[in-house]
Amino acid sequence: MIESTRKWLKRNRTTFAVGAGVLGAGYIAGQYVLSKVAETRQRMAEDRVAKENLRRRFQQNQEDCTITVLALLPTATENIVDALPVEQITQDLQRKRAMRLGRSAGRSDGAAPAPSSGPSSVTEDDGKSLASLQTDSYVHASQTTASSGEGEGHGASPLTKSKAQLWNDLKITSITRSFTLLYTLSLLTLLTRIQLNLLGRRNYLSSVVSLASHSPQDPTISLENRDDDGAEQSWGNDFETNRKFLTFSWWLLHRGWRDVKERVEAAVKTVFGPLNPKEDILLEKLSELILDVRRRVEGATPEERRSHKWLPYLLPPHGKEETVLRESGILKSYPHTQSSSVPVPPSSSTQTPFQPSSPSPSSPLRRLLDETSDLVDSPPFTRILTLLLDTTFSHLADYQIRTDAYHLPNPSAVPWVQDVPEPDPGLAKAKLANILVVMTRQAHAIGNGVPNRYAQAIEGVKELEAFAAVIYSSHFEFEALEGNGLEGYQEMQGRERRGDEKEEEHGPAGAATSIFDGVWGKITGR
DSSP states (O other), X not given: OHHHHHHHXXXXXXXXXXXXXXXXXXXXXXXXXXXXXXXXXXXXXXXXXXXXXHHHHHHHXXXXXXXXXXXXXXXXXXXXXXXXOHHHHHHHXXXXXXXXXXXXXXXXXXXXXOOOHHHHHHHHHHHHHHHHHHHHSOOOHHHHHHHHHHHHSSTHHHHTSOHHHHHHHHHHHHHHHXXXXXXXXXXXXXXXXXXXXXXXXXXXXXXXXXXXXXOTTOOSOOOOOOGGGOHHHXXXXXXXXXXXXXXXXXXXXXXXXXXXXXXXXXXXXXXXXXXXXXXXXXXXXXXXXXXXXXXXXXXSXXXXXXXXXXXXXXXXXXXXXXXXXXXXXXSOSOOBOSSOSSBOOXXXXXXXXXXXXXXXXXSHHHHHHHHHHHHHTSHHHHHHHHHHHHHHHHIIIIIIIHHHTSOOOOTTSOOOOTTSOOOOGXXXXXXXXXXXXXXXXXXHHHHHOSSOHHHHHHHTOHHHHXXXXXXXXXXXXXXXXXXXXXXXXXXXXXXXXXXXXXXXXXXXXXXXXHHHHHHHHHHHOO
């Protein structure tokens, strides 16, 4: 029995060997497949968590941009309101009207007046318009002080102007102020998006590099101070560099808006100058006039709009960075000379103004400023700015002026009842004086409105978030990190800054749109 069993096993040992090999190979293959499936699931879960983290960071960054714009906008509004004192001109008109009424009352003490109906109606219309301008607008404290000072000292100078001259000043000033605030709001929104998304991208990459620097075999949390290696500062986690970079919005808030105002004011004088404040204007004609002003400011053709440079309005010229940092309060004192510890003013002949503290070409601040300049000079910036201006001007003309001056229904409101005929917007008329009242009131709504409807309208522009997504997701080439480390990334960043803008300017017009849609979908998951 045992001998027969041994012979049987000997005859079938090959079969048993093959079977055992097949079973072993199947087991090993099964374990390999299961391990790969588990690895794939883990990688997918990590990717999902990473994408969710990136999306959450991006959305939070956009909310921070909105809050920052609303916090900075009152500063520019105060400067613009002080430079374009509509309320002060209104007070001058009221004083001139009061003086005229007082003189006419003094002359009519001895004789019964017999005024004609024409002048009385004109005077009544002027009084209503001035009352509307005075009650619907907010007088700034500095304007009240200035107007009272003029009344005590040299108050005769504004009263030497005729009523027509004062009305013309009121017309140009009120329109210029509203339009300047719209341009400033749009430019400030774009500048803030660029700044915070550049810093948000660098902070995100800093966290990625920090996590990647830990060994997978060492799960412990290290509390060692590694600030001396400079890696985090190279990736934008330097608080002082970030603070200085964000400070450069000071240029638009205190200097750039002046250039915007001068350009807008010249266009407004050309377009609205010949109009009489008592003239009736069709809504369609008003839209054409506003569009004409925009053409003169931004450019009449797409080529002119792309060639127009907005960078001087947003950032200081190269070499004046220290001026911005000092004027904003970041730098508290003047640079010291080598032979003395006494601060030397910038105007001193002992040194070249501002050059010693100008950011070096290799500094993180200089790289941030250069990248911001490249983005501002790129065609997508002009395209997004045009869309923002379309939205804000449409909200002013098609909603506020339409409903308040022309008394037409809101286009987005519930349709009228069929029994009631809806008025034809093409035939609606309104006096320019009434339109000025609405613009004066809306100027304060643009700069200090709570909630700010114009900022909310800007938030609804899809391309703005797409533009931010392009900035936030650029330079996410982790292959460069794995191959060359931080030095490879910095070299790649400089190469892209030098070449991408030129390639983008000469590329097809639809390239920006495809980039927006693709990157925005990856970031937001939409």
